[in-house]
Amino acid sequence: MKLTELTIAAARDGLAAGEFTSVELTAANLSAMENTRDLNAFVCETAEKAQDMAAASDVRRARGADLGAMEGIPIAVKDLFCTEGVRATACSHILDGFTPPYESTVTTNLWDAGAVMLGKTNMDEFAMGSSNMSSYDGPVTNPWRAGDDGAKLVPGGSSGGSAAAVAARMAMGATGTDTGGSIRQPGAFCGVVGMKPTYGRCSRWGVIAFASSLDQAGPLTRTVQDAAIMLGAMAGHDPKDSTSVNESVPDFEAALTGDIKGLRVGVPKEYVVDGMPGEIGELWRRGVDWLKDAGAQIVDISLPHTKYALPAYYIIAPAEASSNLARYDGVRYGLRVEGDSLQDMYANTRSEGFGAEVKRRLMIGAYVLSAGYYDAYYLKAQKVRARIAQDFHDAWETVDVVLTPTAPSAAFAQGEKMDDPIAMYLNDVFTVPASLAGLPAISVPAGLSSDGLPLGLQIIGRPFDEETMFRVAGVMEREAAFTAHPMTGEA
Numbered sequence: 001m002k003l004t005e006l007t008i009a010a011a012r013d014g015l016a017a018g019e020f021t022s023v024e025l026t027a028a029n030l031s032a033m034e035n036t037r038d039l040n041a042f043v044c045e046t047a048e049k050a051q052d053m054a055a056a057s058d059v060r061r062a063r064g065a066d067l068g069a070m071e072g073i074p075i076a077v078k079d080l081f082c083t084e085g086v087r088a089t090a091c092s093h094i095l096d097g098f099t100p101p102y103e104s105t106v107t108t109n110l111w112d113a114g115a116v117m118l119g120k121t122n123m124d125e126f127a128m129g130s131s132n133m134s135s136y137d138g139p140v141t142n143p144w145r146a147g148d149d150g151a152k153l154v155p156g157g158s159s160g161g162s163a164a165a166v167a168a169r170m171a172m173g174a175t176g177t178d179t180g181g182s183i184r185q186p187g188a189f190c191g192v193v194g195m196k197p198t199y200g201r202c203s204r205w206g207v208i209a210f211a212s213s214l215d216q217a218g219p220l221t222r223t224v225q226d227a228a229i230m231l232g233a234m235a236g237h238d239p240k241d242s243t244s245v246n247e248s249v250p251d252f253e254a255a256l257t258g259d260i261k262g263l264r265v266g267v268p269k270e271y272v273v274d275g276m277p278g279e280i281g282e283l284w285r286r287g288v289d290w291l292k293d294a295g296a297q298i299v300d301i302s303l304p305h306t307k308y309a310l311p312a313y314y315i316i317a318p319a320e321a322s323s324n325l326a327r328y329d330g331v332r333y334g335l336r337v338e339g340d341s342l343q344d345m346y347a348n349t350r351s352e353g354f355g356a357e358v359k360r361r362l363m364i365g366a367y368v369l370s371a372g373y374y375d376a377y378y379l380k381a382q383k384v385r386a387r388i389a390q391d392f393h394d395a396w397e398t399v400d401v402v403l404t405p406t407a408p409s410a411a412f413a414q415g416e417k418m419d420d421p422i423a424m425y426l427n428d429v430f431t432v433p434a435s436l437a438g439l440p441a442i443s444v445p446a447g448l449s450s451d452g453l454p455l456g457l458q459i460i461g462r463p464f465d466e467e468t469m470f471r472v473a474g475v476m477e478r479e480a481a482f483t484a485h486p487m488t489g490e491a
Contacts, residue, residue: 003028004169008073008226011172015061015072022061022072025172026054026116029074033118033170036143041155041164043079043137044087044120050074053116060114069233071114076171078162079120080127081107081217082206086117090208091135092125094353095334104206105238106175106217113233118171121161125355126325127182127210130427132160133418134357142190142411143168143486146451153411153453156186156427162220163190167486173221173230177207179214180313181407181431184443187220188406188456191445191484193477194220195227198464199438200245202231203238211320212243214313214435224444224473228252231466247464255467256474261295263472266399270306273408273429280405280455283447287403287457290479291472299399303391308384309433314425315368315381316436321358322365328353360421389437396462401472404430406443406456430458440466442473446480454484 003025006014014020030047057072082088082100089095103111111117124134131154132140140160142153144167155164159176163186166174176183178196187194195218202217209215219230232252238244267288272281292298330336330349337348354362368377395402408429417423434441440463443456457476461469 004032006172007223008070008172008221008229009223011073012071022054022057022116023051025072026050026074026118029118029171032168036168036170039141039143039164039168040138041121041140041161041168041170042076042119043091043122043161046086046117046119049086050116050118053111057114057116068113069229070110072116073114073172074116074118075110076118076121076162076165076174077107078159078175078177079123080177080208081175082208083107083117083120087120088208090126091123091137092353092355092358093136093335094328094349098334102206105203105240106207106234109236110175110233115233121165121174123161124158125358126208126321127158127177127179128321128357128361129157130181130185130424131417132157132186133414134355136355139414140164141414144191144411144453146411146413146453152414154189154414156189156411158182159220160186163187163192163194166190166192166220166222173219173226175217175234176220177215177217178435179210179317180435181428183218183220184431184441184456184458185407185427187443188445188454189411191454191482191486192220192222193224193227193442193444194218195231195442196434196440197231197235197466198440200243201235201247201440201464201466203236203241203244205238205240209324211317212324213320214317224442224470224477225253225256227442228256228470245464250467252466252470255470257471258475258478260291260472260475263296263401263468264299264399265291265296265472266299266301266395266402268301268303268306268402268404270303271404271430276408279449280408283455283457284403284405287446287476290476291403294475294479296472301395301399301402303395303433305384305387305391306433309388309436310425310429312381312384312388313428313432313436314364315377316385318361318365319369319378320365322362322369325358325362385436388433392437392439400462400468402460404458404460406430406458410449410451410453410455434460439463440469442469444473444476444480445482446476447482448484454482
């Protein structure tokens with residue numbers, strides 16, 4: 001087997017057995033990155049840094065030093081994470097040339113665990129998008145192809161570069177961020193595992209902000225076991241982040257027992273939406289049967305405020321974005337476009353620096369926070385958010401996890417839906433509720449569409465009960481037996 005085909009768990013075992021070195025493993029991934037540059041998954045390659053980090057890992061192993069959970073494993077980092085001495089621009093023109101003098105907590109944790117940095121991955125500008133078409137660095141191409149015409153497809157967003165890199169075997173894992181589905185939806189579109197932890201499980205310090213009450217870092221990997229390993233390395237309390245929760249980090253990998261007998265799986269009726277392809281519903285039913293056959297108890301539940309989740313999200317997230325992005329004014333860092341006055345400089349910099357989607361959301365956010373509209377829109381959306389969270393809280397009295405589809409369709413063609421923001425926003429219909437409620441959720445590749453494209457199923461867990469969520473996801477993965485490969489569709 002090629003080194004790039006190994007999972008994180010298999011690579012860990014191979015490194016421990018001395019079958020290959022981290023330098024060899026990293027070189028194989030760097031070579032794969034060179035051969036797949038046409039996908040535009042990376043916006044910054046750090047080959048020299050990767051080779052140095054891999055060599056240092058091999059030295060630690062040879063010395064018999066204490067080794068981390070990700071020791072010697074080459075991974076990719078979404079361009080939203082600040083990385084000391086390496087660009088972090090959120091794929092926006094307004095942050096051109098920004099090189100952070102500090103490291104985010106999540107990436108610090110990963111490097112402390114022995115991981116190797118391959119480079120920074122492409123993404124929707126400031127994480128605003130569901131297609132990776134809004135990046136200033138150009139769109140990412142999904143490594144999968146549809147049907148006979150081979151049309152280029154989107155990888156999903158905003159963590160599209162990370163998902164494509166993992167699916168195309170350029171990286172063994174990648175960091176992503178999820179605000180309303182930005183890890184899970186690209187995971188589903190690219191046929192990989194995308195996992196969003198409970199809000200507060202991973203530090204947001206050093207992650208360029210979109211919507212502060214929703215943003216959460218998480219892993220994109222090729223297996224559920226790999227996601228458990230990587231999350232364990234990423235997570236932990238951080239006093240530098242006031243929203244970081246002081247909870248101990250369990251051994252997520254140990255939770256993958258393969259036994260879900262007696263667990264209660266909720267199936268919400270509200271996730272049947274108008275226009276959803278029949279094959280999505282059929283896959284969902286198969287998922288229910290797989291878990292039932294494995295010994296789980298299936299419980300029909302209602303999450304009555306689900307239909308309000310998407311409109312509430314697209315008020316709250318833009319409102320928080322309009323506040324967070326006010327710092328980009330051309331004064332301190334990034335792009336500056338001069339004008340006749342300070343106000344002109346602000347306007348010129350923002351007009352040229354922000355893309356169309358970011359401007360759209362900033363205008364929405366500023367509108368709903370403005371005098372006379374705050375109560376009518378923003379405050380009401382927050383009340384709806386509380387109701388959605390209460391729906392889940394009530395559901396946990398009768399179920400242990402919730403099973404839903406991840407996305408309402410398979411990956412779509414590049415350029416499609418670009419003229420209809422509402423159609424684009426509907427991609428998040430199944431992922432947004434868990435984000436608003438701050439719950440852990442994972443997308444597991446579970447089947448192929450009629451066009452041979454991957455489809456995912458989502459498992460939502462209780463707050464800080466990623467262990468049960470992983471346990472069910474591991475069984476789902478085993479039963480689905482998804483082994484299809486990008487571009488060929490073959491195992």
